[in-house]
Amino acid sequence: MHLEEFAEGSSFLHRLDPRVKFLAIIPYVLVIAIMHGQLGPFAALLASTLLTAVARLDMRKLLSRLVTVNVFVFLLWVFIPFSYPGETIFQIGPLTATREGILYALSITLKTNAIVLATIAILGTSEVFSLAHALIHLKVPDKLVHLFFFFYRYMTVLHEEYSRLKNAMLIRCFKAGTNMHTYRTYAYLVGMLIVRSYERSQRIYQAMLCRGFQGRFPVASHFRLRKGDVVFGLSMAVVTVMLAII
Amino acid sequence: MHISEGVLSAPVLVTGALLAAGGIAVGLKKMDYEKIPEVAVLSSAFFVASLIHVPIGPSSVHLVLNGLLGVLLGWMAFPAILVALTLHAVLFQFGGLSSLGVNTVIMATPGVIAYYLFNLPIRKGNHLLSTLAGFGAGATGIALGAILVALSLISTGESFLGVAKLVLVAHLPVMVIEGIITGFCVIFLKKVKPEVLEVGK
Incomplete structure (x- = not known):
């Protein structure tokens, strides 16, 4: 079972400190999740796409992942445009699609994909065990x-x-x-x-x-904060604040 | 049975996170250090079992088994499901970080309820009663889960009503299959390894 599909690589994101990754992604994802409208989610999708570019991921694998995620989103497109109250755009039989409904479905699609891409680019590029180790440091x-x-x-x-x-x-x-x-x-x-x-x-x-387990696992490698980590953390913070303002 | 990122509204996400935190706190309290390997490796088994696709007519459904997990683990189903969903979020992006709380509640709450309703009859009952209780646990897990999904969607917006109804209808066959499989499975466990049914205490 090969699970950590995106963890192999040597890009800037692959080498980041997992502790910083968590601190950067959690507010970023939360801000996107509670966004409204289309402009913010669109900007977020651009930012997340940029992140995947930095991570230099295998495009084929990335696309196949996106397809699976968008199956549920597709289901929303079947229902939401026809059940959201607003200005009528077109009709199919008894169903009327509204402008607001289409915009709402679009907003959800952008948000979902923005979050998924960011998660793959930031968390997917670390080994699962080093992420777990980082969680201990994050209390x-x-x-x-x-x-x-x-x-x-x-x-x-x-x-x-x-x-x-x-x-x-x-x-x-x-x-x-x-x-x-x-x-x-x-x-x-x-x-x-x-x-x-x-x-x-x-x-x-x-x-x-x-082996005398005392409630702790000894680890051989320790995290060390480098300049790149600080730069990444700060730029993610700036992007997150900007997205929150939009 | 989980909802993707970016769909639910902030109040629903926050409520889900708070409820999940409560359930996880109770679960962790019940889980002593010596129980960690037990709960963890059982969770791995459930994760692998959820890869099994069971045919139903021309189509197939994959197993969820949150009812069975709940019957075995009780409140510890909360942390068990949280770790499984976290892995999903990190590796496969089904569900995700922001919806982690809601999705944990959706899957773990029915499990805990199934534990209180059915663990005792499964352990103490005769063959027939145990089978029926097993069926009840499996079916409850899916039915309540689907209802919670529908509720989360509807609380986000009225326009989700259509999707919510579809979710409920689509889970009816799954409910029956999970019930049957859980029914057979608890009888098997009772004969082969009755200790497993005591882990949740």
Whole structure:
């Protein structure tokens, strides 16, 4: 399972301190999320596109990601223009599309894409474990960060277990269909995954006790704030304030 | 079952964040340090299980299993779902940072409710009662989740009414399938590893 699709690279954004990344992106995303109108979201989309350019991401992967995200947005375009009160633009049968409705749907589309692009460019370009490490520095409760750490660490392991179970099913000529046998089989597959994850978690805990776990993980690499981090943090702050004013 | 970024209004986002913070605080309190690996690796299993696509007629739906997760983890479903959604937000951008709170509430609240309604009958009941309670837990997880999605959309604006209705209707078949699968699954767990049903206490 290759998950960190955008984390490989050597751009300016890839090398930034993850602590600064969180401090920069959270206000940025929140300001965009609560925007109204079209001008602000459009400016935000431009800013986010600029960020993806700085991150020098693989365009094909980026576009395929955007397509998935926009499926829900497409659904909104089917409904919103016809149910928002306002000045009529055109009619299809009994449905009337309003100017305000179209503008509203456009606003949501711009906002969604602006936030998604920024998230990929800023957070997607760091390894998940270094993001988790940064969260500890940002005073997120340590239980929560440990939970996240184990969750992510063992996801790939459990995915391998899943592939093994699935192969075993396929070897025995399992064919999925709309019937009770299929549902029962999937239920047992899920059950087996849960059993294996539970047993593994017991072993993990025992291994932690053996190594004298004291509630902290020692890390080999530490964060160091560099000039680039400060410049990035400040420029993101300026952009965020400007977007908030628009 | 989560809402993308940029859709919901500020009051809905804030309410969601506050409710989620409350649920997470209770969940973290219940989760001692020794329970962290258990809860975490179970969450990984659920994350992987949500990749399973189950056929239904000519189409297919992917499993959500928030009812089952709730039955196993109780209040700890809140932090468990938060970490899964955070990963989604960072890696796949389904849902996202600003809607993290709302989406956590949408998925975890039905789980906690399913825990209180169905954990006891699943553990103590006979074969039939456990199966029915399992079905109830799975179906409740999806039904309440869909209702919460619809409510969040409608509170954002009246014009979301059409989408909200569609969400509710689209989740009806999912509800039945999740119910059936959860029903079979709890019986399996009861026979093979009854301890798992006690994790949430």
